[in-house]
Amino acid sequence: MSVGVDTVGPEDGGTALAAEYVLGLMSDAESEAFEARLADEDALVDEVVLWTEYLARLVDAIPETAPAAAVKRRIEATAFGETLGRWSRSPLRQIIPYGIGGALAAMALWAAVSFGLVGGGGPEQPVLVADVTLEDLPVAIHAGYFAEAGELLVIREQGEVPAGADLELWLVQEGAAPVSLGLVPRTEERVRYPLADVVAADLGGATLAVSREPPGGSITGLPTGPVVGTAPVLPF
């Protein structure tokens, strides 16, 4: 597209803000305030587009590097596997009642959806998984812990995070305070959270719980809203 260069104008504070927004230099609060302005100010949107276009040209200086051939296979298995999953998952849900079949369903879904076993799969597999469906909300969440990467992969497999709230994941152990693991992703389908070793060590045999929290999650470090779903953390 062609870029108009005299929209907001450099003398307006908007241009530096737009650049900071594109560069990701704003705090969450600043970003939110800026996005609220974007909703009303077309000139500011143009400014963001302009900075995005120009700054993207900076990558011309980066040398191109071909990724290993296996990466493409993995990407296609994941991408196409997810597409297949859209059709194959729902029937599974209908025939396997939750509770007794939950663990089995979780494993089958992990195999088919997360790791692209359809296409041969990659070497990376979770050691622990949990599969949470929520009460009152048509949301299904899978979580898997990858020991090697030390990461918890959270997939919002069905449904949306409700507007005006966030869903927070907690690790619950008998006799201990819940530990926040992060928020259920709102815009993305999946997110990876690095887990501290001490938290990861407690995962096996614990319970994963999901609570409804104000936007951004609980600020107290403990669940403040209702718990809307729980599931045991099981070996994969």
Place this chain on the structure above:
Amino acid sequence: MTIQKTPHEEIEELLARIAMGDRKAFSALYDRTSAKLFGICLRVLGDRAEAEEALQEAYVRIWNRADAYRVNGFSPMTWLITLTRNIAVDRRRRRPARPAEALDLADTMPDTGPGPEDITEERSEAQRLHACLRELPDDRAALVRSAYLDGFTYAELSEATGIKLNTVRTWLRRSLIQLRECLAR
């Protein structure tokens, strides 16, 4: 006689086909753009395994969201570059804190300008950007580059350069405004 498509049009067409679920188009787009996008992931993350994960996240998102491309009004390469850069930067910021690598503002990447395969419109944009960056003092241009290419926050820029946080913020904002004034000329 066939009419030659520009690279811009070809990538747009691939994205349109991907939005319809065309796997061959996805494979073609990958072959065409993955070296560039992987270079970005490597630059931001500095680690091959992490860069591969970021690249995977980027292409899976491209596959799932190709239909969103048109909505934003970006050129197709800008959409791909921005999506990939932001995924890589998000990953770098999420990983456990480690000291920012020292950034020597006097010794930064040369301004090589656009590559030969850039299409005309993007080339003229790139030329204007690089010309305007050259108008900035070298250390200020390096700050702008680092903020984009390394995805450094103000705090990280300050740590990496040894310049006070507020000074870095002021310098970078002024540089951006100066850059924007030059681009508007």
